[in-house]
Amino acid sequence: MLEHTSLPGSECPVARTLEAIGDRWSLMIIRDAFDDIRRFSEFQKSLGVAKNILASRLKKLVEVGVFDVCPASDGSAYKEYVLTNKGRExxxxxxxxxxxxxxxxxxxxxxxxxxxxxxxxxxxxxxxxxxxxxxxxxxxxxxxxxxxxxxx
Structure with missing residues (x-):
């Protein structure tokens, strides 16, 4: 079985992009965000992904600056994942x-x-x-x- 090699130090922009956003779930989360999905539960319902995987991918997407975590726009206690300029690009x-x-x-x-x-x-x-x-x-x-x- 092949080992996954981390590529954050690569001089190749494609390799770095894949490291940041290139797995299936991350791209599907970003796709859903373009359809105005913002809450964890909405992503989970739309994608059918396991909660631990979704939490992990959202955390990484926040860390790399694709999303910001903001208070819910409706004033509820929920948090929303909002695309940053970097994410919208x-x-x-x-x-x-x-x-x-x-x-x-x-x-x-x-x-x-x-x-x-x-x-x-x-x-x-x-x-x-x-x-x-x-x-x-x-x-x-x-x-x-x-x-x-x-x-x-």
């Missing part, structure tokens, strides 16, 4: 994963959920990678280089 990642799944993981006639623009009711345009000048880029159009973060 995960939205394009979730949409991109959703769009990939829509294209490749459903057979004709299968029921699936879709994400629509609230204002227009229309489907979203596919997310694309573009250069600074607006040109569409694919994997062969890009290269990785090593830099020091302060150089960005």
């Amino acid at each position: 995960i939205f394009p990642v979730v949409v991109s994963m959703r769009q990939w799944g829509e294209r490749f993981l459903f057979e004709a006639g299968e029921t699936q959920s879709v994400l629509l623009d609230k204002a227009s009711g229309e489907s979203l345009m596919p997310i694309e990678v573009r250069s600074a000048s607006g040109q569409r880029l694919g994997p062969t159009d890009c290269r990785r280089v090593r830099v020091v973060a302060s150089d960005l």
Whole structure:
């Protein structure tokens, strides 16, 4: 069996992102938060995840700055998990994963959920990678280089 190696010191942003938010339950919690779920019990009901796993994932997502824990917006004694700016910036990642799944993981006639623009009711345009000048880029159009973060 392979051992899980921690990657927080990796120079690869993908590896660090996976370490922070890359497990199934964390991404599903974040997805639900974009649907305005905020309370532990609501996450648990929506996902059907064991309470200990949910508590562990929410704790980690708070630690990495994806959520803040706030008093309930209705004045009750409950706490709510509210996406931070850092957490809201995960939205394009979730949409991109959703769009990939829509294209490749459903057979004709299968029921699936879709994400629509609230204002227009229309489907979203596919997310694309573009250069600074607006040109569409694919994997062969890009290269990785090593830099020091302060150089960005």
